Amino acid sequence: MFNLVSVALLLVLITASYLFRPKKNSPPSPVGFPVIGHLHLLKEPVHRCLRDLSHHLGPVFSLKLGSCRAVVVTSASAAEEFLTHQNDIVFANRPISTLGVYAGYNNTMVSAAPYGELWRNLRRICTLEIFSAARLRESFEIRRDEVRALLQTIHAATTKSGGDKEHFVRLELRPLLSGLTFNIVMRMVAGKRYYGEENEEAKEVRELISEAFVLGGFTYVGDFLPVLKLFDFDGYVKRAKRLGSKLDKFLQKLVDEHRRNRGKTEFENTMITHLLTLQESQHDYYTDEIIKGLVQVMLVAGTDTTAVTLEWAMANLLNHPEVLVKAKTELNAVVSREGRLMEESDIATCKYLSNVISETLRLYPAAPLLVPHASSDNCKVSGYDIPRGTWLFINAWAIQRDPKVWDEPEIFEPERFDSEESKTHHHGKFIPFGMGRRACPGMGLAHLVLGLALGSLIQCFDWERDDDVAVDMSEGKGLTMPKAVRLVAKCKSSPILDQVAF
Ligand code: HEM
Numbered sequence: 001m002f003n004l005v006s007v008a009l010l011l012v013l014i015t016a017s018y019l020f021r022p023k024k025n026s027p028p029s030p031v032g033f034p035v036i037g038h039l040h041l042l043k044e045p046v047h048r049c050l051r052d053l054s055h056h057l058g059p060v061f062s063l064k065l066g067s068c069r070a071v072v073v074t075s076a077s078a079a080e081e082f083l084t085h086q087n088d089i090v091f092a093n094r095p096i097s098t099l100g101v102y103a104g105y106n107n108t109m110v111s112a113a114p115y116g117e118l119w120r121n122l123r124r125i126c127t128l129e130i131f132s133a134a135r136l137r138e139s140f141e142i143r144r145d146e147v148r149a150l151l152q153t154i155h156a157a158t159t160k161s162g163g164d165k166e167h168f169v170r171l172e173l174r175p176l177l178s179g180l181t182f183n184i185v186m187r188m189v190a191g192k193r194y195y196g197e198e199n200e201e202a203k204e205v206r207e208l209i210s211e212a213f214v215l216g217g218f219t220y221v222g223d224f225l226p227v228l229k230l231f232d233f234d235g236y237v238k239r240a241k242r243l244g245s246k247l248d249k250f251l252q253k254l255v256d257e258h259r260r261n262r263g264k265t266e267f268e269n270t271m272i273t274h275l276l277t278l279q280e281s282q283h284d285y286y287t288d289e290i291i292k293g294l295v296q297v298m299l300v301a302g303t304d305t306t307a308v309t310l311e312w313a314m315a316n317l318l319n320h321p322e323v324l325v326k327a328k329t330e331l332n333a334v335v336s337r338e339g340r341l342m343e344e345s346d347i348a349t350c351k352y353l354s355n356v357i358s359e360t361l362r363l364y365p366a367a368p369l370l371v372p373h374a375s376s377d378n379c380k381v382s383g384y385d386i387p388r389g390t391w392l393f394i395n396a397w398a399i400q401r402d403p404k405v406w407d408e409p410e411i412f413e414p415e416r417f418d419s420e421e422s423k424t425h426h427h428g429k430f431i432p433f434g435m436g437r438r439a440c441p442g443m444g445l446a447h448l449v450l451g452l453a454l455g456s457l458i459q460c461f462d463w464e465r466d467d468d469v470a471v472d473m474s475e476g477k478g479l480t481m482p483k484a485v486r487l488v489a490k491c492k493s494s495p496i497l498d499q500v501a502f
Contacts, residue, residue, distance in 0.1 A: 130441075144344070
């Protein structure tokens, strides 16, 4: 009798607590299917498709991507709320990707490591040993050399046809720009250049890196439907494993080569040498795996992002000749007037050039959805209850074109960055490098390469559109929002190249 009463009482209590539990306020979500959820809604380019969904669902909405729950943010104020203060810590995790498991040291590289001791240590190494002002100063000659080598290549192409400097030549820019950024990062990291060099090692490395970009992160459907990984119908897992093993062999070879050749000039002052010096005194922190992971991150995160931004910038300039003239006038006044080529130290003086770069990053951010974040705890943001383990996509591309926070957002107008206020008070509306704890640590380096390379191209050559038709600005598929149609431009050398020695 007593037992029956207790059981009945317990049932009443459980029912009451279920009925009167505080209701969860989840972000709005479209109707989905069992198993795949909303995966069928995602169409390339994904940032455009998510922006269109936000028109119906609002600036914060949720999606079920297979077995993953995701929140998508499309307003500056919500982005700021998700990535600052207390929420920044909750969302400082990254989701696990299959590529990261097999070709990213099991997601322990700085870009993928979960928020915690390991990630904090890696970020500290990045800040002090790789991206500090002192380290960037030490490597300025590498960037200057590589930009000058690019200028020489283009100059040679423009003068090749019988030395007739009056005529424009057609150039496809993308391979030149990719080679530039890859050589810069590789020389800073390991003292080597692989583009413009025809040897087996260079060829192998270029193939490995392009395979890493083809496999991408979070573009594989098995990341959302893990059961697919078991069968591996499309061979993705096999390719990821093969890539991981080849990359590791290559990176270990680089580290060992540095270890064997300590003290030799060509290995002096590289990132690997600095890290190996630290390894001697703090072996637990600076393991070979940590060093290889950092080298890999630099090669993957630091090359294509900068190259596609340069290509978008040139495309914008060709479509806006008045902007190109204004930028060249500034460079002539600051640099050419002194009969010399542009240097990194000129970037700060060339305000309009910096505005051109900001405006390019606003309209064409190389990581349009940033890198996905993941929550490590339940939290409440923008009035919504977000459960632990939710993926977060911040649609930087859509925010940077939002008419609520930008005047005439679709127009390319570098002057909008003229005011001091626009440079400092972004409040989540200008976030091409992300925001908060996981923001891009390579931003300073990226600005140096962008400023020096773009400024030098403008200073040293005259540029025109191919066939005099507007450059196609559609976005292609790929991790770093490349141009769908590679840029071909007409170019001829400017008189400054007759006055200076390279
Ligand atoms: C992360 C953009 C260049 C290294 C990121 C993120 C973005 C970004 C949006 C993710 C931020 C977030 O999740 O909130 C860019 C753009 C670049 C650029 C637009 C050039 C135009 C570079 C360079 C390097 C670099 C040159 C290094 C050589 C990294 C690393 C991370 C990162 C290591 C991961 C940070 C972490 O998870 O803690 N970048 N980046 N990036 N970037 Fe960059």
